[in-house]
Amino acid sequence: MSFNRFTAFDYVNPDDPLAELDTDHIINQKNQQISFLQQQLQQSQNAYWAVLEKGNHLQIDKSLNEKKDNNNQQAKKQSPTPHNRSKLCDIHYKFGVANNFPKRYLKILSNPDAHSDDEYISKNTYKINKLEFRSENANKFMQRVDEEIEKVERMEKKQSKRRNQIKVDSPSTSRYSQPPKGLPIDFYDPAWFNTRPYGKKTVLAHEFNVAFLPDASQCIHGIQHQEERLSNRSFTEKYLEQCTFSYSLSHEIAKHNEDSDSNNNEAQISNEISESNDNNMEEILEIQNFEEQEFDPPLDGDTEMAHEHDLTQFVVGGSGLSSTNEWEGNW
Numbered sequence: 198m199s200f201n202r203f204t205a206f207d208y209v210n211p212d213d214p215l216a217e218l219d220t221d222h223i224i225n226q227k228n229q230q231i232s233f234l235q236q237q238l239q240q241s242q243n244a245y246w247a248v249l250e251k252g253n254h255l256q257i258d259k260s261l262n263e264k265k266d267n268n269n270q271q272a273k274k275q276s277p278t279p280h281n282r283s284k285l286c287d288i289h290y291k292f293g294v295a296n297n298f299p300k301r302y303l304k305i306l307s308n309p310d311a312h313s314d315d316e317y318i319s320k321n322t323y324k325i326n327k328l329e330f331r332s333e334n335a336n337k338f339m340q341r342v343d344e345e346i347e348k349v350e351r352m353e354k355k356q357s358k359r360r361n362q363i364k365v366d367s368p369s370t371s372r373y374s375q376p377p378k379g380l381p382i383d384f385y386d387p388a389w390f391n392t393r394p395y396g397k398k399t400v401l402a403h404e405f406n407v408a409f410l411p412d413a414s415q416c417i418h419g420i421q422h423q424e425e426r427l428s429n430r431s432f433t434e435k436y437l438e439q440c441t442f443s444y445s446l447s448h449e450i451a452k453h454n455e456d457s458d459s460n461n462n463e464a465q466i467s468n469e470i471s472e473s474n475d476n477n478m479e480e481i482l483e484i485q486n487f488e489e490q491e492f493d494p495p496l497d498g499d500t501e502m503a504h505e506h507d508l509t510q511f512v513v514g515g516s517g518l519s520s521t522n523e524w525e526g527n528w
Contacts, residue, residue, distance in 0.1 A: 282309045301408040301429050310377035326371035332386045337413040381408040387443035407440045
């Protein structure tokens, strides 16, 4: 059995116009279409790879930036910068305001330089450093503030915003050495303060002002210490001598005594001037009263007794006061 091989042209109608088309012309058209599609495909591929490459660069840049930011954050956490102290200061001060701390406590808590910078150990863990200029009593006070904050966070089951701090028996000295100015004298360490130059002492502390109880671990408990309710002036008057016996304040005591003596001398001179003015005024009033004095004429039955009047008259002259006896005559 044999089959005849047919082609498409065997079935073409001779009268059809397509039968007269040139085969080469059709092939050229198809080749042009294929070439155009290949060009479109190539352009699409190029655009795709360009976008992909750009995306990779962006992703790489983003990763590098994130890594750089992480390194900066890590360095920021590890370095004792003012930002870290300010953050700790803000937490302590807001807690003090919310719990009605005395103003002398708030004055210390509101100063960023009064807070320590913690040393970074590992992830979210810090070791508390010791400030060389802060007294042991001030350290006790800061520990009491931290303890009260932790107690409130446990009671209210709040997530702590503070760092995980580790307390050590022998803390290392902080590299930060800029002391705060204008705080009460008992905030500063006595040994450190006594070695300061005279000019520094006068601007560092209020020598005649104290803020803490003799044992600051007794501060800010649930039951407020009765002395904590005192005003700053009354509190200082009660504890100044007890809290400052370790400080060398001879320069300020001498200055205070000089100022006191100067004020006393000025007051004494003022009193003497006032007394002198009062005496002069009394003499002037006495003279005026005498000059304005009028004598009533004697009655008819007493003419013999009013024959003569020996009067003492004060005459004011250029050289002062003089006394003369003059006869006024008969009525």
